[in-house]
Amino acid sequence: VCRLPWWRPSATCKLWQSGHFLPWNRCQMLSVKGIKMTVGQEQQAGMKDKPVSEDLETQLARRETEALFQEQPETGNQYLEDTLLRSYLKTHLPPKVLEEVHQDLERFGNHLLTKIQPLSWECEQNPPVFQQYNAWGQRVDHIHTCSAWRRMKEISAEEGLIAEAYEKRYSNWSPLYQAVKLYLFSSSSGGFSCPLAMTDGAAKVIESLGTPGSLKNAFDRLTSRDPKKFWTSGQWMTERRGGSDVANGTETVARKQPDGTYRLYGFKWFTSAADSDMALTLARIVDAEGQCTQGSRGLSLFFLRVRDEEGNLNSIQVQRLKDKLGTRQMATAELWLQGARAELISAEGRGVAAISNMLNITRIHNVIGAVASMRRMVSLSRDYAQKRVAFGRLLKDHPLHMQTIARMEVQVRGAFLLLMEIVCLLGLAETNLASEQEQLLLRLLVPVAKLYTGKQASAVAVEAMESFGGQGYMEDTGLPVILRDTLVLSIWEGTTNILSLDVLRSLAKSQGQVMAVFLSTVQKKLELASGTEELSPAVQRTREAIGNLRQFMVAAGSEQALTMELAARDFSYSLARIYIG
Numbered sequence: 001v002c003r004l005p006w007w008r009p010s011a012t013c014k015l016w017q018s019g020h021f022l023p024w025n026r027c028q029m030l031s032v033k034g035i036k037m038t039v040g041q042e043q044q045a046g047m048k049d050k051p052v053s054e055d056l057e058t059q060l061a062r063r064e065t066e067a068l069f070q071e072q073p074e075t076g077n078q079y080l081e082d083t084l085l086r087s088y089l090k091t092h093l094p095p096k097v098l099e100e101v102h103q104d105l106e107r108f109g110n111h112l113l114t115k116i117q118p119l120s121w122e123c124e125q126n127p128p129v130f131q132q133y134n135a136w137g138q139r140v141d142h143i144h145t146c147s148a149w150r151r152m153k154e155i156s157a158e159e160g161l162i163a164e165a166y167e168k169r170y171s172n173w174s175p176l177y178q179a180v181k182l183y184l185f186s187s188s189s190g191g192f193s194c195p196l197a198m199t200d201g202a203a204k205v206i207e208s209l210g211t212p213g214s215l216k217n218a219f220d221r222l223t224s225r226d227p228k229k230f231w232t233s234g235q236w237m238t239e240r241r242g243g244s245d246v247a248n249g250t251e252t253v254a255r256k257q258p259d260g261t262y263r264l265y266g267f268k269w270f271t272s273a274a275d276s277d278m279a280l281t282l283a284r285i286v287d288a289e290g291q292c293t294q295g296s297r298g299l300s301l302f303f304l305r306v307r308d309e310e311g312n313l314n315s316i317q318v319q320r321l322k323d324k325l326g327t328r329q330m331a332t333a334e335l336w337l338q339g340a341r342a343e344l345i346s347a348e349g350r351g352v353a354a355i356s357n358m359l360n361i362t363r364i365h366n367v368i369g370a371v372a373s374m375r376r377m378v379s380l381s382r383d384y385a386q387k388r389v390a391f392g393r394l395l396k397d398h399p400l401h402m403q404t405i406a407r408m409e410v411q412v413r414g415a416f417l418l419l420m421e422i423v424c425l426l427g428l429a430e431t432n433l434a435s436e437q438e439q440l441l442l443r444l445l446v447p448v449a450k451l452y453t454g455k456q457a458s459a460v461a462v463e464a465m466e467s468f469g470g471q472g473y474m475e476d477t478g479l480p481v482i483l484r485d486t487l488v489l490s491i492w493e494g495t496t497n498i499l500s501l502d503v504l505r506s507l508a509k510s511q512g513q514v515m516a517v518f519l520s521t522v523q524k525k526l527e528l529a530s531g532t533e534e535l536s537p538a539v540q541r542t543r544e545a546i547g548n549l550r551q552f553m554v555a556a557g558s559e560q561a562l563t564m565e566l567a568a569r570d571f572s573y574s575l576a577r578i579y580i581g
Helices: 028-034 039-048 050-064 083-092 095-125 147-158 163-167 171-186 193-208 213-222 351-385 399-430 436-466 469-473 479-490 496-509 513-529 533-557 561-566 568-580
Strands: 129-133 139-144 233-236 253-256 262-271 278-285 299-305 316-321 333-344
Touching: 083 095, 083 171, 083 399, 095 147, 095 171, 129 316, 139 316, 163 171, 163 193, 171 193, 171 351, 171 399, 193 213, 193 233, 193 278, 193 351, 233 262, 262 278, 262 299, 278 333, 278 351, 299 351, 351 399, 351 436, 351 479, 399 436, 399 568, 436 469, 436 479, 436 496, 436 513, 436 568, 469 479, 496 513, 496 561, 496 568, 513 533, 513 568, 533 568, 561 568
Parallel strands: 233 278, 253 278
Antiparallel strands: 129 139, 253 262, 262 333, 278 299, 299 333, 316 333
């Protein structure tokens, strides 16, 4: 703000003359209180006020040398700076695998820093735009995405972010390696991690079906390293009645055609990555009498191409793009299926069972995104603490501030180790090396980790944002973007309550075997830790937590089912915290 009194005209203000201020009508002060001055009068007044102007110039020159501006927090090579990640890989990977993986991850970390992060911000600044009609009134329903978003798709193929898990170059370690690359990529992906999650899930479904001949082309494209061939997939489950309750919420119907294909009719209310090349979706097959079975037994799984070879939509109309709180970089749309040609890929009425493999994979991707966002925010907070001065000291020299960062760091490390445990189990399961106990443990830990890390991520993001003070609230810092994108993690692929009930179902379905495996696994880990004196207090606290959990389960066993349902969320949190501990 101009510091000259209102009666001194702008012509005397050498700050204004030198361009340090952007004047409004040369200077707001000219018209204050009805005073109007000619240029000659301004010059005369300027001669009288010369000493004042020179004093201001001196003040400005002095202020330019002071630390008025806050230094931007930055991170370097995310792989090299993540000591926990590197330590974990060194501890667990076979030496030959570690050598190859280390070289690639170091290269990838540099690529993220120099090439991919700038693209991420470009995706945020240029969200998708929906064009319903062309200039001549013809309906085109075209979703325009920016060049950076399309480049992310090419990078995903080139880096093998999906292919790595299916090539199995490192046997049971391949899923872990893929997860690590996705973990590093996630915070710099500009939202492209979401299409990759569904693409990985679709590939897993097709693989679990034995990769039938009609789907081989789709599978090869989903897992390709060639950007020109690579496809992404959508997952079209949510309809107007809701998302998680697909059994009662799915209204889309499928009518069989003479050539054996189907035509789908219905409204998909929330379709993420609407610019994808293909999709898997559920629908109810209409019989000869025009009837279809209700409930989950009436749902079948279908594969469809979004566009034909000429680029025309497959009898699909785009109603509109969703106006979301976060993940704005990605096109999410409402779609009308008006006879979309599709192929039945599950047994009739077995759609929910067929797509369960997809849900498992996408939930693991959700965990990856949660851990990655926490790591990003804490890394930025730590760097800022080494640059920002407050009350005469760097933030890192304030004990309370560092205690806050340390507590966030604990959350990140715990979530990271839980993620690694899951992808190691996944690797064993996908190479037929997992025991029955390990398969049961994987079935339990996936929903537990998804629901818990989803909540962790938003809590850590809010806490980390606070560590930047007012700057954390500024849009152009990019920090609010991370927070907004994090909030979806507790909603997508099942809310916290839905997944808590899923945890209870896994216990009931296994008739208690899952819980026995969980407790046995934890006990073995505690026995290993009890040999280290420094860990004795932590071991004792964890054993006390397990004792409390056992007491609750005994008490709950004699109560009605309602009691267990009301405790489902707290019970699931306890499982997560104990296992992380």
